[in-house]
Amino acid sequence: MEKMRGATGPVLWVLVFAFGILFMLQDTDVFSVLQAGPRSMGEVDGRPITQNEYNERLNQFTENYTRQTGNPPSIEQRATFEEMVWDQLVVERALEGEMERLGINVTDREVVDAILGDNPDPIIRQLFGRPDGSIDRATLRALIDQPETQADWILIEDQIRENRRQQKLNQFMQSSVMVTNREIERDFIQTNTRASVSFVRFPYSDISDSEIEVSDSELRAWHRDNSKQFERERTWNFRYVSFSKAATAQDTARALEEIAVFRNDFATTTNDSMFVEMNFTTTPFTSEMVDREDVPSAFSVLLDMETGDVSEPLIRGSEVALVKKTGAEGDQISFAVLSRVIAADRTITRQQANAEDFREFARLDGFETEAEQQGYTISEATATKGAPFIPGIGESRVTLRALERLSRNQISPVIELDDKFIVLIVDRVTDAGVRPLADVRQQVENAVRTEKRRDIMMQRIREQYGSADSLEEIAEQSQRSVQTASGVRMNSTTISGAGREPGVVGAIFGSELDALAGPIRGENAAFFLVVTEREDADLAELTSAERERIRTRLTQQKTRTFTEQLVERLQEQVRIRDFRQQLMM
Structure with missing residues (x-):
């Protein structure tokens, strides 16, 4: 205590000095500068993406959606539009830099x-x-x-x-992306050159697992040599508790009571179309007659009603409705519908409050403890950056965006999705890179086994049938049948009766007519084959109209590929700074 009292004087002087500095800094307006944060949504090589242009573009997307559907976008749809707008603006800024580099300007x-x-x-x-x-x-x-x-x-x-x-x-x-005449002619030849072939097929699946041994060193080597197959973006493993927004029985009962109020007026009105429109029906009015058998099952009460009658309140999916029979002719009837979506506003408000309470107590007492005390079910999920589909949750860019701001063992704020609220805790964050062998061992082992099956089958049939003189001899010795396929196109990737075999198709058009070829290593089987007929394309049959159709198609393909590669290259070369998360905090 005496030491504290003795130190009081120096401490007071330090505090006085510190507060003096703070007041000086406040006068210079430095805090407003520090708190201002980024002034744009992001930058691409120093070129800003302003909030105004981002919001204007986003408004265009949402207004177009509302105009086309009659409804505002949902939470997830809006999140999708936000990503689309961001990607568009990033590409535009990158293209601006590329145009400058290429000297593309306007005087x-x-x-x-x-x-x-x-x-x-x-x-x-x-x-x-x-x-x-x-x-x-x-x-x-x-x-x-x-x-x-x-x-x-x-x-x-x-x-x-x-x-x-x-x-x-x-x-x-x-x-x-200019398309040459030679490319057009090659495409015409590949499309119109056909062959008929006979073959004997040896599926790799005939090699049993007992014939294959896979060592750890082989798995490591295959994983190393094919590491690109196992690259992944940043990944989150998390647990979550969900709070459904679905309408309850009480919501449905309340909606039925509310729409029942209109029943008498609906029955007495002489202008059904104006009545349902003025009362904001979700079902457009139509005066068309429909066959009795085509009446929706939810409205089957119409079949026993008299013209002019109005039904009791009905439930149709997520809506309540009144239906009025407006006409009948033979086996056809017409009807008008006043329908309303079952509003779950009270349920949504209550569930949001439940989620907020759970989140606060989970931060104090622990996520698992609070869930157990409240009787909530904890679910597990894994999410990967750039892949909006999350098993158990569905497509949710909103959840991905929330995960971007969280670290391991951190509990999220309440996240509102289209159909529920969720509160999650992050268990593990795995940075982008190659997935370790332990995580993909089964996948790697399957791939190694497939390669070994191919090797064993190729060696076996080469030794047993390599000296055979005909397909019939191979079929007889192997107790297999000779299969045939006709009309195989040069640009095809499949063979009738054999499935997808692009390499074998190439071998067909590289083989001599009526000559035994093989063994040929295919995707799913090994083959011996004989080309029995070949019909070569005749360039004299290439009309000017067909030439232009091919040119247009190839130009479109080239343009699409060139654009995708250009955008990918630009995004790799430019420096992208994304401030959206900071601005939203």
Whole structure:
């Protein structure tokens, strides 16, 4: 105690000095700078992705979805749109850098020509075009000269410049995917050259496990040599407790009571279409007659109702409904439906509160302890970065996003999904890399066994039948049948009766006619074969129309491949900084 009292003086002076420094820093506004954090959603090689453009693009996605479906996007759908917008903007920024590197730019002279030249940009045609296709150049020049329109013209010029840059990039990409006449002719030949073949097939599955020995050194070697097959992104193992948002029996009973209020008015109205629309039905009105047998089973009460009658409240899936019989002719009837989704608002509010309570007490008493005390079921799951499907939960980018912010043994905030709330605890985080042999041992062993089966089968049939003179002799000695396949195309990957065998198809078109070939190592079996007939394609039959169809198809294939490779290369080369998690905290 005496030591504490003796140290009080120096401590007070330190505190006074520290608070003085804090007040000085506060006056310089340094804290607002430190707390401001990132000012953009991210950067690609220093080029910012602003919050405004991110939000504008996201709003376009959500508004289009709402316009097309009549409903706002769900939580998971919105998360999907957010990832799509981010990916688009990253690619656009990367392409901007690539265009600069390639010298693809638009000069001021080009912009002026696009506005005032003989071939104006579509924007100018849209704004100043006449019905006869000409441009109202007098109005165009008059607006250019008005000072109050300068801000608008800057926006127009920027858009025209961007359009021209995109055109130049497209031209560059098209020049990189040019399809030659030789490629067209080769595609025509591969598509139209056919062969008929007879073969004897020796499935690798005929080699039993007892004939194969696999050592640990062989497993390690195969795992090392094929490590790319076992690369994975960052992975989380976690446990979670879920709180369902599904409507309860009480929610359903309340919805039935609420819709029952409309029954009398529905029966007396003379304008059924206006009535259901004004009362926000989820089932569009139709006056069409339907066959009695086509009436939905949930509305089967209509079959015994009189025209003008309205049913008691009904349950149809996640909705409650009243149905009114509006007409009957022979074996057909018409009806109107007033339906409402069973609202689970109270259940959702209660379950969210339950999830919040569980989360707080789990942090104090332990995740497993609190779950056991409350009688909640704990589920286990594994999630991998970039793979939104999570077994047990379904497709959930929202969960992946939450996991990105968590460390081992950390409990998440309450995570709201489309159909439930979840609270999770992370048990293990595995960084990206090659999965260890222990995790994929069975997969590696199966692959090694398959290779050994192939080796054993190839050696066995080479020794036993390598000196045979015909397929019939091989079939007789091996007690197998000779199979046939006709019309095998050169560009095919499958053989009728043998399955997917691209290597064997290649061997067919590399073999001499009527000559025994083999043994040939296939995907699923080894083969001896004889090509009995071959029909070579005739380039004289390649019409100009067919040539253009092939050119278009090959160009589309090349463009798709080139674009995917370009985007992948750009994303690998650029430095991407993602601030979204920080801005959302």
